[in-house]
Amino acid sequence: MSEVKEASGATPPRPRQIPAALRPLHWMGIPQGVLTWQPKLPSRNWTIFWTCLGSFTFLYYYDRKECRRIRAEYVERVRGLSEEVMQPSELPRRVQVYTAKYPGDDDYEAGVQYFKRYVKPVLVGAAVDYEIVSGTRLGGLARDLRDRIHSRRRNLAGVQPWDNKLGAAALPFSLTPAQALQRELDGAVVLIGRPALKEWAWALKEGWGTFIPAEPIDRDxxxxxxxxxxxxxxxxxxxxxxxxxxxxxxxxxxxxxxxxxxxxxxxFQGAKRSLPMGVPDAATSQSPVPEGTTPAPAPELPPMLPMPAQPPICFVDFTDLVGFRNIPRTMVNFFNRRKEVRNGGEAGLAIVLGNKNDAREFDVRPRGTVPSEPLQGGDLDWGVEEEAFYRPKFxxxxxxxxxxxxxxxxxxxxxxxxxxxxxxxxxxxxxxxxxxxxxxxxxxxxxxxxxxxxxxxxxxxxxxxKTGVGVAWDDQWRGSLRVLRPRGPDESVPRKKYPDAPAEEQR
Structure with a gap:
């Protein structure tokens, strides 16, 4: 009891005195608690929280800042092309972008979004046009390209007229079929991810290397x-x-x-059931086909091998990380987008500065030694490591x-x-x-x-x-496929200098 009384009767600690230098502020109305406040370190849990929050915030800010800087560097290296003067009859260069539905991902626009986020800024900076062909289902890109190739074969064989846009004949600068083909060869084919490579190669094999009917068919x-x-x-x-x-x-x-x-x-079947007895139906009333006569087979077009020269190819690495097991990699990549920006910039630089004349030959094993299963060697194994990240559901x-x-x-x-x-x-x-x-x-x-x-x-x-199946290949494609080579750090298009323009605009 005596200890309790002594504790209760203890005098409270004296309040901290206001420093002499801060006393005038007290008379100006600032509370004494503010002037006598002594900061101290937060608790252990709060220290961990603020440290983690600050670290993640800095990583995010630094990564996005570097993304903007890297993207601006690549755009600046090709901006000189957009400043070149074109004649009214000229058309900008156009490339074909092929994206396929990624296996295991319900979002079929993932490849398109990747292209628009990382490769498109470089093409726009160089005033290069593009056309996106995207597959919304598994095999959708392959079927679309196959039908396009079949239509092209009928055009070349003269059994189907070339498609002309409405009113194109009245335009003074409309392209002829030969000019349109040349413009296509001057462009490029951009493949986003290994699924697009597989479907594109399958379409080439089914499109150019098979017999097709001379007349267009409705597959539905x-x-x-x-x-x-x-x-x-x-x-x-x-x-x-x-x-x-x-x-x-x-x-x-x-x-x-x-x-x-x-x-x-x-x-017809419903009407057939309701016919009265004794009334012949349409099937039995027709005259029989004479024996010994067979219907004439529909004319077919033979395969076109070797196939015509194709536009140069540009491979763009793209791995769509979906699924629970890829969450750690997704979190790491969220703070390392600058790597994707640099890869997209390199691909865009190869597309803009490259052409069919300086493109290299398609790298493949010697004739007759290309297997049908991975690893096939050369460019056929491009992106094969992506297949390890497919969802098990696929x-x-x-x-x-x-x-x-x-x-x-x-x-x-x-x-x-x-x-x-x-x-x-x-x-x-x-x-x-x-x-x-x-x-x-x-x-x-x-x-x-x-x-x-x-x-x-x-x-x-x-x-x-599916995994375990390689990219479709035909040895007769040799010489028809070329690949755009990567560009060095010093390759760029210099911008034009205008003497009458201010110095700030010339930079």
């Missing part, structure tokens, strides 16, 4: 005809329910005859499609049965069917056609981009 119409003769929409009777799974293929699409029936055929693409197809056909069979029962009046609609009428047979066929088209296109794209 072809698929519709192939899918119009299967048994997926055949009538399933009650005694055949046990064998329904065997009738409708679920594991994979049936041969080339599975799927969608055109609306005209659906209407490797299960075929398995995922098989499960989706099986689940879809199970639901389709139920919807088709309900739709036909209601259409025939075999039963009354349920409470839910009164509010939401089941889809008709024509709608179900169209929906199935769209699903099958997407599945088949995805399967084709997976076979092109």
């Amino acid at each position: 119409q072809q698929l519709a005809e192939l899918l119009s003769e299967d048994n997926a929409f055949d009538e399933i009777f009650k005694e055949d329910v046990d064998n329904a799974d065997a009738e409708v293929p679920l594991e994979k699409p049936a041969a080339p005859s599975q799927g969608f029936m055109l609306p005209s055929k659906v209407a 490797h299960r693409t075929l398995e995922i499609i098989a499960k989706e197809r099986e689940r879809y056909y199970n639901v389709l069979r139920e919807e088709l049965s309900a739709s036909r029962e209601l259409a025939r009046g075999e039963r009354e609609p349920t409470r839910s069917e009164k509010y939401e009428r089941p889809r008709g047979e024509v709608e179900l066929r169209q929906d199935r056609f769209q699903h099958e088209r997407d599945w088949r296109n995805t399967e084709m794209g997976y076979e092109i981009a």
